[in-house]
Amino acid sequence: METLNNKSVNYKKVKAIKKIFSLTITYLILIIIAIFLAGPFIWLVSSSFKTGQNIYTMNLIPHPFTLANYIGVINFISIPKYILNTVIITVSGIVLDVVLASLAAYPLACMDFYGKNLIFSALVSTMILPAAAGLIVNYLTISKMGLLDTLTGVIIPGAVSVFSIILLRQSYLTVPRELIDAAKIDGASEFKIWYKIMLPEVMPAISTIVIFDFIGLWNSFLWPIVVLQDPNKYPLATALKYLSGQFNYKFGYVAAGTVLSIIPVIIVFLAFQKYFINAVAGAIKG
Amino acid sequence: MENKLKKSLIAYLFILPAMIFLVIFVFYPIVASIPLAFYDYSVVGQSKFVGLANFSRAIHDHEFWVSVENSILFVGVVPPLQLLSILLAIFVNRKIKGISFFRVLYYIPVVTSMVAVSITWGWIFDPQGLLNTFMIKHGIFSKPISFLNDPRFALLSLMFITLWQGLGYYMMIYLAGLQSIPKELEESAYVDGATRTQALYKITIPLLKPYIWLCTFMSILSAVRVFDVVYVLTNGGPGDATMVTSVYQFQKAFTDFNFGYASAIGLLVAILTTILSILVFIYGGRKGGMSYY
Numbered sequence: 001m002e003t004l005n006n007k008s009v010n011y012k013k014v015k016a017i018k019k020i021f022s023l024t025i026t027y028l029i030l031i032i033i034a035i036f037l038a039g040p041f042i043w044l045v046s047s048s049f050k051t052g053q054n055i056y057t058m059n060l061i062p063h064p065f066t067l068a069n070y071i072g073v074i075n076f077i078s079i080p081k082y083i084l085n086t087v088i089i090t091v092s093g094i095v096l097d098v099v100l101a102s103l104a105a106y107p108l109a110c111m112d113f114y115g116k117n118l119i120f121s122a123l124v125s126t127m128i129l130p131a132a133a134g135l136i137v138n139y140l141t142i143s144k145m146g147l148l149d150t151l152t153g154v155i156i157p158g159a160v161s162v163f164s165i166i167l168l169r170q171s172y173l174t175v176p177r178e179l180i181d182a183a184k185i186d187g188a189s190e191f192k193i194w195y196k197i198m199l200p201e202v203m204p205a206i207s208t209i210v211i212f213d214f215i216g217l218w219n220s221f222l223w224p225i226v227v228l229q230d231p232n233k234y235p236l237a238t239a240l241k242y243l244s245g246q247f248n249y250k251f252g253y254v255a256a257g258t259v260l261s262i263i264p265v266i267i268v269f270l271a272f273q274k275y276f277i278n279a280v281a282g283a284i285k286g
Numbered sequence: 287m288e289n290k291l292k293k294s295l296i297a298y299l300f301i302l303p304a305m306i307f308l309v310i311f312v313f314y315p316i317v318a319s320i321p322l323a324f325y326d327y328s329v330v331g332q333s334k335f336v337g338l339a340n341f342s343r344a345i346h347d348h349e350f351w352v353s354v355e356n357s358i359l360f361v362g363v364v365p366p367l368q369l370l371s372i373l374l375a376i377f378v379n380r381k382i383k384g385i386s387f388f389r390v391l392y393y394i395p396v397v398t399s400m401v402a403v404s405i406t407w408g409w410i411f412d413p414q415g416l417l418n419t420f421m422i423k424h425g426i427f428s429k430p431i432s433f434l435n436d437p438r439f440a441l442l443s444l445m446f447i448t449l450w451q452g453l454g455y456y457m458m459i460y461l462a463g464l465q466s467i468p469k470e471l472e473e474s475a476y477v478d479g480a481t482r483t484q485a486l487y488k489i490t491i492p493l494l495k496p497y498i499w500l501c502t503f504m505s506i507l508s509a510v511r512v513f514d515v516v517y518v519l520t521n522g523g524p525g526d527a528t529m530v531t532s533v534y535q536f537q538k539a540f541t542d543f544n545f546g547y548a549s550a551i552g553l554l555v556a557i558l559t560t561i562l563s564i565l566v567f568i569y570g571g572r573k574g575g576m577s578y579y
Contacts, residue, residue, distance in 0.1 A: 027384075221401055
């Protein structure tokens with residue numbers, strides 16, 4: 001009897017040790033992957049506090065520690081101005097997309113009208129058919145509108161995305177029809193139904209769109225360099241490329257500028273990380 | 287009938303604001319870029335119709351074909367390797383303390399601009415950068431490798447950076463897929479005596495198929511369009527070792543201001559891309575992969 005008990009105690013012990021061992025391995029692997037994926041940024045932050053002489057060293061703790069790179073880069077380029085440009089582009093882009101897409105997707109999901117299928121297939125086909133020279137034609141259009149070198153010219157070509165319309169249509173489809181029918185019996189207009197009943201129902205899809213637009217617009221790079229000539233109007237990503245071109249011999253400045261450009265987006269991401277992660281899942285389930 | 291007419295009117299009022307933008311900036315460019323390719327377009331003077339001259343120039347343009355080749359290499363390498371995110375997703379799909387902290391950490395490259403990512407990796411890959419310093423210190427390299435200036439490594443380095451940035455994004459999609467698989471399925475497989483690898487191949491991977499197709503499709507599209515990382519780090523160089531179609535077209539259009547020729551290149555690339563996406567679409571669709579993407 002005693003030996004049996006001993007055995008089971010031993011067995012439990014072995015199991016517990018095994019569990020601790022496998023957990024340790026798991027965390028070890030998690031940390032190694034974290035170093036791989038976040039390490040470059042940590043090294044960048046540490047480099048931004050290093051002096052010119054020791055900028056290439058691998059030491060993670062900057063010694064001597066200096067703020068000279070930050071002071072230098074802030075004196076050279078006006079970071080707040082670039083942040084303001086980026087905020088203008090991002091916020092107006094998001095607002096336009098949310099308003100226009102949520103309006104357009106509603107009848108595509110919930111109303112029966114002439115040409116519905118045609119419009120819907122046209123929208124879907126733009127997601128597969130690449131515009132051969134979309135960049136060039138849009139540049140010419142913006143130029144004809146007299147909007148070259150303006151933030152408006154940066155914003156309006158992407159004012160509404162087909163992806164958002166399709167995502168929202170999918171989301172409207174899941175709203176129970178009884179809700180609409182009940183409102184109709186009460187004599188509500190289509191606009192009122194959309195605004196009062198449908199919009200609150202599709203809020204999860206809207207938050208998905210806000211997040212995708214935020215990442216896309218905040219980091220937009222190609223279209224701004226096409227439209228904007230005056231570096232003072234650049235958004236952050238474009239300004240960063242400009243900075244690295246001006247200062248490729250002074251990595252400290254570029255590192256500090258890069259860190260400053262990443263901070264806002266990291267803060268927003270950390271504050272809303274739950275939504276970010278749900279957004280990816282939400283976009284797939286539609 | 288009259289009711290439907292009235293309804294259509296209301297429907298179009300909802301669609302109209304978005305449609306104005308879509309017509310000007312999405313539909314019009316698809317149509318208008320085609321005639322552009324047949325002109326010697328001049329920004330200031332008179333544009334001249336040149337027939338197929340732009341296309342025959344493209345066909346004889348060595349650098350264009352190099353860019354097509356590099357883009358195909360990009361599409362051939364990056365999307366298949368993107369599947370590694372599945373392993374990452376399976377690994378983080380467990381309930382242990384602090385796991386969401388790690389998931390958030392892995393997602394940081396995704397929210398960071400490609401320009402910032404490129405600059406960071408550009409310095410890691412520099413002959414005097416972190417990687418070379420480390421490798422030489424530990425005697426793995428005898429002399430520094432100039433990853434971005436050596437034609438043998440430049441394109442591979444750019445592919446690596448692209449993959450690195452996308453890893454967390456695809457991980458999250460696969461994670462959503464994994465979490466939609468009912469736990470009972472795997473558990474019952476274990477009860478029936480299946481090993482972990484068997485359960486992975488027989489249950490997890492087949493159920494992840496729609497997600498695998500979605501990620502492959504997205505990854506192919508972004509590999510075809512790869513621009514930022516190339517433009518920031520090598521601008522097609524050294525020589526034309528990393529020239530891809532998007533950068534070549536951009537240079538022809540906005541460095542040389544040769545809009546006609548750039549449009550012809552774009553059209554040729556568009557035809558290739560459309561064939562590719564239809565193939566993926568049909569293949570993925572037949573396998574029951576994608577519902578509406």
